[in-house]
Amino acid sequence: MYDFLALAGQNLLSPIILSFALGLFAALARSDLNIPEAVAKGMSIYLLFAIGFKGGASVASYGLDARLGFSLLAGIILSALLPLIAFGLLRVMTGMSRLDAAAVAAHYGSISIVTFVAATSVLEGRGVPSEGYMVAVAAAMEAPAILSALWLVSRGGEGANTKGMDSALLREIMLNGSIVLLVGAFAIGWVTGEQGLKEIESFIVNPFKGVLCLFLLDMGLVAGRGLRGGGGVLTRGVLAFGVVMPLVGSVFGLGAGMLLGLSAGGVALMMVLSASASYIAVPAAMRVALPEANPSLYLTLSLGVTFPFNLTIGIPLYVGIAMAVSGG
Template identity: 45%
Template sequence: MNNLLDPAILFFLFGAFAGLVKSNLEIPAPISRFLSLYLLMALGLKGGFALAASGFTLEVVRSLGAAVTLAVLVPLLGYLVLRRWLSGLDAAAVAATYGSVSAVTFITAVQTMDHQGLPYGGHMAAAMALMESPAIVLAVVMANTLRQRAAGGLALGGGTAALTAPGSAAVGLPLGKVLHESFTDGAQLLLLGAMVVGFVTGDTGQAAMQPFTGDLFKGMLAFFLLDMGLLAARNLPKVKGQSPWLVAYGVVGPLVHAGLALGLAWAAGIAAGDAALLMVLAASASYIAVPAVLRHAIPEANPSLYFGLSLGVTFPLNILFGIPLYIGVAHAVLG
């Protein structure tokens, strides 16, 4: 309940209300983009400052290794489950969306832990960056495999044998181009670059940037979550008419993914604070980076499925209820 009384969360609820009543309240796209870049830059700097203070330890290596493992495991398991209700390409797209991460969900979780005085490692910002791209790569590989099977006339079942029109060439971007777009994405580069700056400048940089990374952060996050509330409410109708099992995946899937992260954290001996953020990352779903790439890489997939489900269902559930749940469970289990 304390999480719901946080000003940033209340602004998210207010934005959702404004969207549901079809208000003309709107955050201009350039301002929304600026807020997103600001939050990533501030998060990267804060992570770099913390990493400079702690150094590269075995704890850092274990956390980053667990993050990469989850980034591969979650989309593969998701594809196997989603394939029961969706065509191959749609399943690959949704699995990629849930296999990647939401930076705003992670930033909100970091702010929540800061507010509660709970410790965590600054290197978890690097874990977030590492978890963004593997799911995209796996989705493209799966899509290319499905197209090749369809072109060869193999029966894939579930209506996926004919993925392209008769006589047409398979569409989609080459894997090399997708890899380039994934690893040179501007937001991801800004996050990593800010981490490097924070790590190099250390305490001196932290003192100089305090007004930027500290004083402004909460207000900027609240403003951005207002915009996210508007977007979530306006994308919720896209979920209507979808299979109840698919909607259930948008609710239950993140909980299962968070459980996998908790088990992996326990096995690797990861501290409770880092485990909590690992659970948040595993439970989140991308609604910016992955959908942008999938529109070009897997154009046959239905955007209302992966975008509507992640932003209309999973994002608000994580922001309102998931974050305090994951933090509480991680500290209850790992101490």
């Protein structure tokens, strides 16, 4: 217990988490602190490229095997299954309409790449290795959750204006910028391997944590503004769901990681992926597929509640549990 508390305390006092806390405080205090949108977008492009490239290079040195294939399959299954669980919890805990509950549930089957990046940084800071191909698992978990949400709505018969899985929506999902960049950088890292990583190491390795701190400062500002303006939709049941669902998802991620025989770091990342909620790819898809769903619900929940919870409490919890059960 002491080791777990020490780990949690160390993670909560890391520059990464404190940068997010600074942004959150500034937004809630109505400070005029602001990160220009172009700068924030540039940082997100850098982080996605760096994590994808490093993951691909790691796979190149690791090699392809059955465990990689089973890990990808597990990620896809989790992404499709978790929205069904989230949907049931939402209907019981909040009384949301079927349409809004399905839209929110899709976010909790997909992933937050920033939460994933923060978790990998925490593991690296503690010297805990993890499977490099987990970034490929993250990419695989983006789309299945959206399909599950559309299936949930189609079974409801509420007459909502839904567009279904047509070619336009499929293109929106598969060619979403974050997915293209993450998968593309992963492929480049895989092809070029360790030699490619050495060539650009000074660009994607050394500055990584500093850029992540600034990016999370901006995310804290965004989350704080969402919390400040989301009082009307954040009932007690909705708030409770935003904390309970990550914990439920992490249990499924823990089980999958243990069944796959992942390392302690890999188990922790599988828990993080299962516990996180999308606020980039899925909102874009929901605007196309479920235009009548309330964006203030799913954006405020995923970015204003679950994201801060995972960043400040969830990651230390998941890492601590993974290390305890895996003997790390």
